[in-house]
Amino acid sequence: MLCRMHLAPFASSSLASRLGTVRTLWPHAETIFTELQQEMEKAREFMSSFEQLLTSQGAAAMERAPSTSLTQGSGEGFSICQDVKNFAPEELSVKVVGRKVVLVGQKETQNTDEKGSFSYKYEVLKREWDVPEEVDAEALTCSLSKEGQLRIEAPRLALPASSERNVPIQVSPAAPQPGPASEDGATKKAQM
Numbered sequence: 673m674l675c676r677m678h679l680a681p682f683a684s685s686s687l688a689s690r691l692g693t694v695r696t697l698w699p700h701a702e703t704i705f706t707e708l709q710q711e712m713e714k715a716r717e718f719m720s721s722f723e724q725l726l727t728s729q730g731a732a733a734m735e736r737a738p739s740t741s742l743t744q745g746s747g748e749g750f751s752i753c754q755d756v757k758n759f760a761p762e763e764l765s766v767k768v769v770g771r772k773v774v775l776v777g778q779k780e781t782q783n784t785d786e787k788g789s790f791s792y793k794y795e796v797l798k799r800e801w802d803v804p805e806e807v808d809a810e811a812l813t814c815s816l817s818k819e820g821q822l823r824i825e826a827p828r829l830a831l832p833a834s835s836e837r838n839v840p841i842q843v844s845p846a847a848p849q850p851g852p853a854s855e856d857g858a859t860k861k862a863q864m
Contacts, residue, residue, distance in 0.1 A: 750807040750826040754799060757820025766814050766824060768803070773812065773824055775799045 752773070756764060759777040767774045777797035784790040803809045803826065812826040 749828040750803060750812075750824075752801055752824040754822045754824070755820060756797065756816070756822045758795065759797065759820075761816055764816075764822065766812075766822075768809050768812055771803045771805070771809060773801045773803055773809075775822070775824070 754775060756775075756777055759779055763779050764775070764777045767776075775798070777795070779793075779795040781793045781795075782790055783793075801824075803812075806828055807826045808829045809826060812824065814825075815823050817823070
């Protein structure tokens with residue numbers, strides 16, 4: 673095992689004059705803590721600037737994010753209003769898949785600057801909504817306003833008119849009572 677005595681040469685040895693200052697394996701504690709404190713301060717500053725960047729980008733993304741409003745009134749049926757102003761009508765598709773309404777918007781843009789470099793941007797908007805059981809999914813309609821609001825609507829299912837009918841009551845035959853006669857019948861059947 674090495675200790676300070678093993679690493680420090682004797683003052684009278686000829687090695688001491690050739691090697692100069694000899695360092696130990698164990699640095700001074702204040703040096704370690706000072707360096708650690710400086711590294712932690714740098715990390716804190718980095719995290720603080722990263723948090724500010726995320727906060728500013730998150731706020732900008734929330735402003736750009738399309739908004740949705742869903743209305744399901746008791747007598748109104750099913751209605752969705754989705755902001756799609758960044759998409760042209762030909763870039764949108766609405767499908768009914770089972771009991772779900774699926775809206776997909778896809779947009780590609782390429783920009784070229786005067787230096788000849790270009791940027792490519794691909795945007796996708798995908799939203800899904802469950803259609804309630806009491807709504808007629810086959811009668812679903814879509815309309816797009818000039819302001820870029822897509823409205824998806826479906827009426828409630830019409831309840832069939834119920835006709836009145838009498839339901840007959842069936843009387844089942846009385847079950848046989850267990851007794852001596854039924855035991856004899858069971859014994860005779862078992863012997864046969």
